[in-house]
Amino acid sequence: MSDDLGFDPERTWLAVEARMEQEEDPIVKALLGQVRDHMRSEIRGEFDALMATLVDEPQYHLWGLPTEGGPKGREAVASFYRDMFEGGGNRFHFEVERVFADRAGVVTEGAMRQPMAGTILAASGVTEVSGEPLDLEASYLAVWQLLTVWPAGEGGRLLGEDIYFGSPPMARLTRLP
Numbered sequence: 001m002s003d004d005l006g007f008d009p010e011r012t013w014l015a016v017e018a019r020m021e022q023e024e025d026p027i028v029k030a031l032l033g034q035v036r037d038h039m040r041s042e043i044r045g046e047f048d049a050l051m052a053t054l055v056d057e058p059q060y061h062l063w064g065l066p067t068e069g070g071p072k073g074r075e076a077v078a079s080f081y082r083d084m085f086e087g088g089g090n091r092f093h094f095e096v097e098r099v100f101a102d103r104a105g106v107v108t109e110g111a112m113r114q115p116m117a118g119t120i121l122a123a124s125g126v127t128e129v130s131g132e133p134l135d136l137e138a139s140y141l142a143v144w145q146l147l148t149v150w151p152a153g154e155g156g157r158l159l160g161e162d163i164y165f166g167s168p169p170m171a172r173l174t175r176l177p
Contacts, residue, residue, distance in 0.1 A: 007093050007113050007115065007141060008093055009043045009091065009092060009093045010043070011093060011095070012039050012040070012043050012092075012093055012094045012095075012096070013035075013036045013039040013040050013043075013096075014096075015096035015097070015098075015099050015108070015110075016032055016035050016036045016039065016096060016099055016106070016108065017032075017036050019032055019099040019101060020032035020033055020036060023101065025103070027103050027156070028101050028102060028103055030156050031101065031103070031105070031106055031150075031152050031156060031158075032099075032101055032106060034053045034150075034156060034157060034158055035053075035106045035108070035150050035158070037049065037053050038050060038053040038054075038150075038158060039094070041053065042081070042084075042090050043090055043091075043092070044090075045085045045090050047078075047081060047082065047085065050081060051074075051077075051078060051081070052157075053157060053158050054074075054077065054153075054157055054158050054159075054160065055153035055154055055155070055157045055158065055159055055160075056074060057072075057073050057074055058071075058072075058073070058074065058077045058153075058158070058159060058160040059072050059073075059159060059160040060072065060077060060080070060160045060161050060162075060163070061160070061161070061162045061163065062163050062165075063162070063163065063164045063165065064164055064165035064166070065165055065169075070160075070161075070163070077160070089114075091114065091115060092112060092113060092114040093112075093113040093114075094108070094110060094111075094112050094113075094146065095110045095111045095112075095113065096108045096109070096110040097109060097110040097111070098110065103152065104151065104152055105149060105150050105151040105152045105159075106149075106150040106152075107147065107148070107149050107150070108147070108148050108150070109145075109146070109147040109148075110145070110146065111143055111144070111145060111146070112142075112143065112144050112145070112146045112169070113141060113142070113143050114141070114142050114169075115139050115140070115141055115142075115176060116139065116140050116141075116142050116170075116173075117139055117140075118134055118135050118136040118137060118138045118139065118140065119136050121134055121140060121170065121173070122134055122136055124170060126170055126173070129173045129174075129175060130173070130174075130175070132175075135175070138175055138176070139175075139176045140173045140174060140175055140176060141173070141174045141176055142169055142170055142172065142173055143172045143173075143174070144165060144166065144167045144168060144169045144170075144171060144172065145165070145166030145167045146163065146164070146165060146166060147163075147164040147166060148161050148162065148163050148164070149161070149162035149163075149164075
């Protein structure tokens with residue numbers, strides 16, 4: 001799905017892929033490939049392929065939300081992704097604007113775009129969007145800044161993700177047609 005609001009999940013990993021093509025260090029290039037594969041598998045809901053990019057006991061950290069934390073260990077991370085896929089939470093587009101990479105890890109930064117149902121927004125306490133009452137039957141596009149640190153683990157796999165929310169996920173909402 002691509003639209004004039006800039007929502008196209010299949011573009012999520014293109015900046016990482018472009019950076020990977022420029023990389024000369026084979027270790028860094030392989031790590032960038034793991035990040036690309038992780039992003040692609042997450043968007044497409046490919047559970048086994050996604051889990052294959054992670055070390056045996058991955059660690060996730062979510063920073064900048066009212067409740068900080070994140071899943072720790074293989075079972076908790078697997079549950080996190082199963083729940084995400086079942087609820088459609090993997091339907092997003094991360095417009096990566098910057099990619100930094102070395103042998104210690106990869107950093108991606110950009111705008112996250114995710115459609116959200118009015119009912120989900122209401123359950124999160126949203127009552128109006130752009131001065132208009134929230135329409136429970138409508139869908140909205142949420143946009144927020146996000147920075148993700150992808151630390152390198154053993155065997156070239158990812159240790160997990162350290163995700164920093166640069167703005168609240170529901171701060172910028174646009175009603176979808």
